[in-house]
Amino acid sequence: MKTCKHPVSKNRIQGFTLIEVMVVVAIIAFLAAISWPIYQAQRLKSQRTEAVSIASMLRLEMERCASDNNGIYVNGCIATTTSAVDSAIKAKYDPTGTRGDIYNRAIVITGGGTGYTITISNIPHNDNDCDTFTLNNLGSKGFSTINGAISNTVRCWGSN
Numbered sequence: 001m002k003t004c005k006h007p008v009s010k011n012r013i014q015g016f017t018l019i020e021v022m023v024v025v026a027i028i029a030f031l032a033a034i035s036w037p038i039y040q041a042q043r044l045k046s047q048r049t050e051a052v053s054i055a056s057m058l059r060l061e062m063e064r065c066a067s068d069n070n071g072i073y074v075n076g077c078i079a080t081t082t083s084a085v086d087s088a089i090k091a092k093y094d095p096t097g098t099r100g101d102i103y104n105r106a107i108v109i110t111g112g113g114t115g116y117t118i119t120i121s122n123i124p125h126n127d128n129d130c131d132t133f134t135l136n137n138l139g140s141k142g143f144s145t146i147n148g149a150i151s152n153t154v155r156c157w158g159s160n
Helices: 018-068 075-093 153-157
Strands: 103-110 115-122 132-136 141-144
Touching: 018 075, 018 103, 018 115, 018 132, 018 153, 075 103, 141 153
Parallel strands: none
Antiparallel strands: 103 115, 115 132, 132 141
């Protein structure tokens, strides 16, 4: 018995069918749809951690300056503190100098030099839950939200 071979079968091109390619594209799209919100949440969490770190550095420098001035928070402390912390921030978070600032920082002396309030706000304003962080000389932590969303100190500051 003679087997008949199709002449095209020898030269058949191997490859993927359209359905196989579409299945792969669908799987990639599904994985991207799941991972993107997780990535965004982690990015916000890291920005919150960075803001808390900056507020803590500012507080440490303010206390150091006050200890040099008999426990009084003088206006000169603000310039000294901001300069020292800006150098530390650039060294830690932006060593190449390409990122730029993503936070507004402000220090206000209160009570005639007996206290201060540090405010850190997110420049892009993309964090609805923890847009602005505040920290005072007593260690009281606060935050504000963009749209009045309910949040809590632990979520913004990481701990009480």
